[in-house]
Every structure is written in C-alpha cells, then in structure tokens.
Amino acid sequence: MSSWLDYTINGLIVGNVYALVAVGLALIFGVSRLINFAQGSIYLVGAYIGWVAVVQLHTPLPLTIIFVAVVAALVGLIIERFGLRPLQNSVRIAPLLATIGISFVLDQLVMLTFSPNPRALPSQLPDVRFEVGGGTIGPLDLLIAGVGISSALLLFVFLRYTKLGWAVRAASQDRDAAMQMGVDVNRVNQTVFGLAAALGGVSGLLVGMYYNQIDTAMSLQATLKGVVAEVVGGAGNVPGAVIGSMLLGLVESYGVAVFGTSYRNLFAFLLLIVVLVLRPNGLFASARQAPPEPLTGTFIAPSRPVRIPRWALVVAVALFAVLPLLPVSFYVLQTLINAWLLGMLALSLTLVAGTIGQVSLGHAALLAIGAYTSALLSLTLNVPVGLAIVAGGLMSAALGTILISPSFRLRGHYVSIATLAIGEIVSLVILNWESVTRGPIGISGIPPLSLFGYDLVDPRTVYWFAFAVMVVLALVQGRLLGSHLGRSFRAIRDDDIAARAYGLSLNRYKSLAFIFGGFAAGVSGGIAAHLYSYINHETFNTQQSILALTVVILGGLGNVVGAIVGAVALVGIPEMFRIAAEYRILIYGIVLLLLVRFRPQGLLGTI
Amino acid sequence: MTTGASEPLLALTDVNTFYGQAQVHFDLSINVGRGHIVCLLGGNASGKSTTMKIILGLMKPRSGEVSFDGASLIGLTTPQIVRRGIASVPEARRLFADMSVRENILMGAFVRNDREAVAQDLDKMLTLFPKLGQRLSQRAGSLSGGEQQMVAMARALMSRPRLIVMDEPTMGLSPLYVDRVLELIRTINQEGVSVFMVEQNASLALEIAHEAYVLQTGRIVLSGSARTLKDDPRVRDAYLGGSEAA
Ligand SMILES: Nc1ncnc2c1ncn2[C@@H]1O[C@H](COP(=O)(O)OP(=O)(O)OP(=O)(O)O)[C@@H](O)[C@H]1O
Numbered sequence A: 001m002s003s004w005l006d007y008t009i010n011g012l013i014v015g016n017v018y019a020l021v022a023v024g025l026a027l028i029f030g031v032s033r034l035i036n037f038a039q040g041s042i043y044l045v046g047a048y049i050g051w052v053a054v055v056q057l058h059t060p061l062p063l064t065i066i067f068v069a070v071v072a073a074l075v076g077l078i079i080e081r082f083g084l085r086p087l088q089n090s091v092r093i094a095p096l097l098a099t100i101g102i103s104f105v106l107d108q109l110v111m112l113t114f115s116p117n118p119r120a121l122p123s124q125l126p127d128v129r130f131e132v133g134g135g136t137i138g139p140l141d142l143l144i145a146g147v148g149i150s151s152a153l154l155l156f157v158f159l160r161y162t163k164l165g166w167a168v169r170a171a172s173q174d175r176d177a178a179m180q181m182g183v184d185v186n187r188v189n190q191t192v193f194g195l196a197a198a199l200g201g202v203s204g205l206l207v208g209m210y211y212n213q214i215d216t217a218m219s220l221q222a223t224l225k226g227v228v229a230e231v232v233g234g235a236g237n238v239p240g241a242v243i244g245s246m247l248l249g250l251v252e253s254y255g256v257a258v259f260g261t262s263y264r265n266l267f268a269f270l271l272l273i274v275v276l277v278l279r280p281n282g283l284f285a286s287a288r289q290a291p292p293e294p295l296t297g298t299f300i301a302p303s304r305p306v307r308i309p310r311w312a313l314v315v316a317v318a319l320f321a322v323l324p325l326l327p328v329s330f331y332v333l334q335t336l337i338n339a340w341l342l343g344m345l346a347l348s349l350t351l352v353a354g355t356i357g358q359v360s361l362g363h364a365a366l367l368a369i370g371a372y373t374s375a376l377l378s379l380t381l382n383v384p385v386g387l388a389i390v391a392g393g394l395m396s397a398a399l400g401t402i403l404i405s406p407s408f409r410l411r412g413h414y415v416s417i418a419t420l421a422i423g424e425i426v427s428l429v430i431l432n433w434e435s436v437t438r439g440p441i442g443i444s445g446i447p448p449l450s451l452f453g454y455d456l457v458d459p460r461t462v463y464w465f466a467f468a469v470m471v472v473l474a475l476v477q478g479r480l481l482g483s484h485l486g487r488s489f490r491a492i493r494d495d496d497i498a499a500r501a502y503g504l505s506l507n508r509y510k511s512l513a514f515i516f517g518g519f520a521a522g523v524s525g526g527i528a529a530h531l532y533s534y535i536n537h538e539t540f541n542t543q544q545s546i547l548a549l550t551v552v553i554l555g556g557l558g559n560v561v562g563a564i565v566g567a568v569a570l571v572g573i574p575e576m577f578r579i580a581a582e583y584r585i586l587i588y589g590i591v592l593l594l595l596v597r598f599r600p601q602g603l604l605g606t607i
Numbered sequence B: 001m002t003t004g005a006s007e008p009l010l011a012l013t014d015v016n017t018f019y020g021q022a023q024v025h026f027d028l029s030i031n032v033g034r035g036h037i038v039c040l041l042g043g044n045a046s047g048k049s050t051t052m053k054i055i056l057g058l059m060k061p062r063s064g065e066v067s068f069d070g071a072s073l074i075g076l077t078t079p080q081i082v083r084r085g086i087a088s089v090p091e092a093r094r095l096f097a098d099m100s101v102r103e104n105i106l107m108g109a110f111v112r113n114d115r116e117a118v119a120q121d122l123d124k125m126l127t128l129f130p131k132l133g134q135r136l137s138q139r140a141g142s143l144s145g146g147e148q149q150m151v152a153m154a155r156a157l158m159s160r161p162r163l164i165v166m167d168e169p170t171m172g173l174s175p176l177y178v179d180r181v182l183e184l185i186r187t188i189n190q191e192g193v194s195v196f197m198v199e200q201n202a203s204l205a206l207e208i209a210h211e212a213y214v215l216q217t218g219r220i221v222l223s224g225s226a227r228t229l230k231d232d233p234r235v236r237d238a239y240l241g242g243s244e245a246a
C-alpha cells in the first residue's frame, strides 16, 4: 500500500504532464477558438521521437528533451500551415474535424512505422527514491516537476515580456482588434502551434519515461486528458489549464487509491461533464463571459443537395435487394452487411450532427448500449432476438438521450467534447460494471440473429434483414426531414437563438433528435452483437465514432441518402482494393482531411 | 484626377460588398481628403461598420477599388494596411480586456520598432488623456465606457497614423464624454491626422466634420460639406427622422 502522500505526489506529477498538454490546448484555443484534437498525436510523436533518441541515438537527457521539443514543434508548424491555415475561411467545424483527421493520420503513421506493440522508454535517470515525509520521490518525479515549472515560467516570461507574446495575448482576447493593431494572426497561430507542439511532445516523452512504456493508444488518452484539464480550467485560460491539470491529476490519483486503476479515466470524464454542465466556462471564469464562439448559422457548409430522382432510388434499392440472388461471393455480402450496419449508425449521426447540428464524437456509445442490451436480454432472459434488438434500440434512445441531456445547453465544440466524454464514460462503465456487463471479459455466446423463431444464419437472410431495417429507418427519417419537425430541427441548427425566439423549445427538439438517432444506432448495435456473437467494452470505440462522422460528412451532413452512400463507399472501397486493415484508419483520416478541405458539403450535399 | 495635395488620402470607388447572397454596399464611393474629418452617417444596419471592415481589409469587396495615398489596398492584409498608416477605433472599442491599460495603449504601437519614441508617445498620450495616468496598470476591461473610449483613441494614435477610422466613437457615452471625445477628435485632426468616422448621431458629427456622406441601406443618398448638410432638410428626412425619432 502506498501512502496518501504518495498518491498526492503521483497526482501532482501526472498533473504536470497533463499541464504540458493542456497549456498548449489553451494557447491554441485562445488564439483560434479551436480544440486541437491532434494535440495527443503530437504527444505520441514526442514519445516515439524520444524513444528513437534514447534507444537508438543514445542522446544524453538534456539533448533528448531539446530534440523532442524541436521535432514536435516542427510537426506542429506543419499541421498549422498545411492542415489548418487553408481552412481559415471555412465553416467553424472544419478546423476541428481537420484536427481529428490529422490525429488519425499521425497516429497511424506512428503505428505503421513503429508497430502497435508497446515499447520500453528508459528514463536515463538513476532509479533511486528518497523518503519524503511518509512517501517517496525519485529523480524522474523531480525532472517532470522541473520541466513543468520551468516551462510555465518560460511561457509566462514569453507572454508578458516579448512582443510576440503580447501579440498572442491580444489575439486571444480579440482577434480582429489585434489585426487592427497590425498583429499578423498567421504568425501568432504558428507560434502557438509550435509552442503547444513542443510542450506536448516533451510531455509524451516524460510520460513514456514515467511509465517506462509507450504505445500508440497514448494519443487519444492524452488528447482527452488535456481537453478535460483545459475545460476545467476554462477554455483558453493558460493559468487555468495548469490548475485544471493539477486538479485532474489529483482527482485521478485519489480515485485510483480508493477504487482501483480501471476507474482512473472514469473520474477524469465525470469531472469534465460536471464542469461542462455546471460551469461551462471553467472553474475560474465566473465573471468572464463565454468565449466567443460564432457557430450558429455557419456550422454546416451551405450547399444545394444533389437531387436524386425517386425512381433512381427505387431502382437502387431494388438492385441491392436482389443482389444476394445473383452469384455474388459471401465476401461481398459480408462487406455490404457491414455497410448497412454502418449506414444505420450514419443515419443516426447525420440526423444528430447534420440536421440538428450537434456534432457528436461519441456515437459508438449508442451502438454499445444497444448491443449490450440486446445481447444480455437474449442471453440471460431468453428474450427473442428480434424483440431484444428493438429493446436495444429503445434503450439506446432512452439512455443516450438521458446521458446527453445535461449537455443540451452546450453549443458547438463543447457539444463535441461532451459527447466524446459521454462515449468514454459509457465504455468505462461497461468495463467496470462487472456484475452486469461481465467487465473486461466481455460477452460471448450471444445467440445468432433470429426472427419469429427462425434463425437468420445464412448470409443472404442476414443481408436482407439488415438491408430492410436500414431502408425502413431511412424512409422514416426522410419523412421526418420533410415534416414540420425536420424544419424545426434545421432552424435550431442554423440559429438556435432565433429558434428559441420563435418559441421552439430546444431541449424538446434535441431530445427528439437523440431519441430517433439513438434508436437507429441502438438497433445497429443490437444486430451487430448477434452477428459477432462476442462483444466487449472495446468493440464499439472512438474510432467507430469518427468513422461514422467521416461517413456522414462524405455523404453530406443531414443527407439521408448521403449517409448510406457514404457508408457503402467507406466500407466498400477499401475492401474493393483489398487494403490491409492497418492502412484503413489512415485512409479514413486522409478522406476526412480531404473532404473538410475540398468538399465540406460532401458528395450529395448538405441538407 | 489630379495628383498631390488635392488627391484624396482615402478613396473608395464603386464598392459592392456582399455577405453571402445579401448585398450590403451598392456602388459605394467615398473620398477622405487630406487633413479632413469626414463623417459617414446612417441608421442601423445601413452598412457603416461594413465600410470600416472594407477599409481595414477585414472583408474584401466583391468589386470596386479602395486606395490609400494613391495606392490600392485591395488584396492587402489588415496588418499590411495598418502599416501603411491607417489606425482604427473599432465599434464598441474592442479593448484587450484582460491586458492592462498600459499594455493596451502600447499594443497600438505594435507595428513600430522605435522603442524610445514609443515611450515618448506614451507620455504624450497621458498629457492628451490625463485621466489615464492613474489607470495604467488597471485591467482595461474594468474601465468605464468613457475611459475605454479614451484608451481606444490613445491606442489608435500610438501607431502615428495618417488616417484614423472610428466606428461610432460616441456610442453609449454620457453627454460630458461625448463632448470630450469630439473635442479630442478635433485636436487629433489639428495635429495633422485625417479622420474618417462613422456616426449615427448626425447633429453631433456634423459639428466637427468637414464633409459628410449619408448612407441608406448601402447607398450614398447625400453628400457634401458638413456646413451645407447641417442645414439640409433632406438629412432630417433621409435619416435623422428615422432613427433619431426613437
Ligand atoms: N458578419 C455578418 N454576416 C452577415 N451579415 C452581416 C454581418 N455583419 C453585418 N451584416 C449585415 O449587413 C448589414 C450592414 O451591417 P453593418 O454592421 O455594416 O451595419 P451598421 O450600419 O454598422 O449598423 P449599426 O448601426 O447597427 O452598427 C446588416 O443588415 C447586417 O445584418
């Protein structure tokens, strides 16, 4: 047993590491009102560059740190210059999506270069520990604290006493006014991205040394932790980010002390949700107004949707319906079944993100809720599978809406953060609620699909079943969009303030959208569970949420037919070219980046 | 057009501006003569602030020409335009709220590199705006509206501009401060800085302006010397009658 002092020291050290990430996020948010989802990838790059330096180049520690900082800063500069600057005049969500795409690309590049297997990253420091009070502290702890504190001091001096630092502060308080003073905002952006990346990279290096292990899963975790710390401290508030990080480190460390390691992240995300709901501007921003986030009206790329004649749709549906009667391989059917399942998820997301404008990054959680509900009902209570799947859909609709409802008053990027966190919470609850979900072991032996007593095991019947469910959901959703309700959804998306002024109750409409979307996603998850026969807490992960987002952007946000076309394209094309699995995520990331840059309205146009 | 002293310092010629589909300016032409105070009058949403954005390069017109001192500003970035010698007092001041008053004023000298002269100019600002002396280390966001206006004007002057553009400098100020601001604009102008100001309050603006233009839903409907416009009943009809009645 470690002492409380040990947990405190551990919390503060980890807090230092988070602070290096969060301060970068805060600087970037301050200047460009952007949550940089690629920050964790830079941290990952930093860790691996550090590994190269330590293990292969045998550089001494100070040189390693400088080397990592410089390389990471270069990566940051490249991201800013080629990934984000071209998007300056696009819709507000574009840079956020671009950073997600960039993070996928960077993570995959690291994984392809270094393999996904964990590696040891020795700290190059003597492994001794000194007794302090009732706890112990080692040289690495001191190094991390030293790097954290000196970075904070350097940053303070930079912001307070240099001309460029003044420019950064001015631009983060009022970008237009700063430009009117002659501040070159591009240069400021470059500066903060370079700084943020250098700090993030060093953070990755230190974490790797602290746990003496690095692997590619670090990236998303780091982004999430950084975002939590930053939001807790108040988005864009640099000292707030430091304090938020320490708080997060301590909360996690004490949480682990009381409940065990698998609860670490749960505490982080619960803290985030609590802060988002109760103090959306952070703990210290009481007197200050909300950071300006001019999102309404420009959230979705305006476009003229491609008109597809009804007969063409009927023909397409008919063709896909008779496809299994043709001599097609099992493999093609299998691929299309996956496309239909993804299509249902995309229908759900295109409604939530496109039609009503709540860009969800945690949509896979709805799959998980539906899948677990349906699997457990059929397995433990012998509920017929068809009914269980419907129950899964209903559970997803209900639970999903309840979970997201505290965040209904959030807007723009904050919705994305909240949904991401809720997605993580769902997965962590599944992991930890062993008595119901069987925890990390997962659920195996889930009965196969069946309808009215007939087992659907033949791939053709499974195909028809999935296809039929998706078409029905699409028809209902198409109807919905044309109705008064659909118009109200879009009014809320385009200008929630005006919509409220017209007397629309935002909460009611957002609930309706999430109920319908939750049902579609839950059904998809339910079918998937019976198809896979085994699921665990990682079956439905963030990668799937992002894949779904890429699908709906590809198809055109809000566009029902587009969602399905996007799903077929993103599932089918990699299969067609037999692209190896490890390159697929890379390709999804690149597709997302290209779309955001060159065709934000997607293939079929936004509605 | 002749060159040299008679050529206007700032000229907008046939400017057409759009927000998406909505047209805001229709063949807008405005000249600001050297050493003059020129005022753009207009009611709410007539396109006054958008004119400022066009001059400062914060927005690009779809067609038309903007030139300063004989050279086109089209295609320049805002910082480049500022370096040419145009400073601004934005609508609602737009101070850097979390920076100190001193830092705000010095931000105005961002484009300059002559440290000593900047320090001297700061002292000069404190003689021009004596009240700011005691407030230098205070957060700019904590000042009163009138004080903020003073800071915004001092900030603009710190770049030693040849032209200052001001968006509704008297908005939201008490009558006492309104007089002070107008007096200061006149002082600034007498030191050789040309002024282009946007105002809703025509009677006040015409007190100090040399020329004025009246903007109505994106079109110039009247223009001329301030003296003639002051007595022109059409100013009342075209514009004063509308928004001043409230
Ligand atoms: N960012 C914007 N996007 C779309 N339309 C805008 C934008 N800014 C202004 N407009 C519209 O352009 C028109 C002119 O606006 P502008 O701000 O130039 O008016 P103004 O004369 O300064 O008004 P006020 O007296 O209220 O300051 C208005 O109809 C306004 O709604």
Ligand SMILES: [Mg+2]
Pocket: B048, B049, B050, B091, B167
């Ligand atoms: Mg205005």
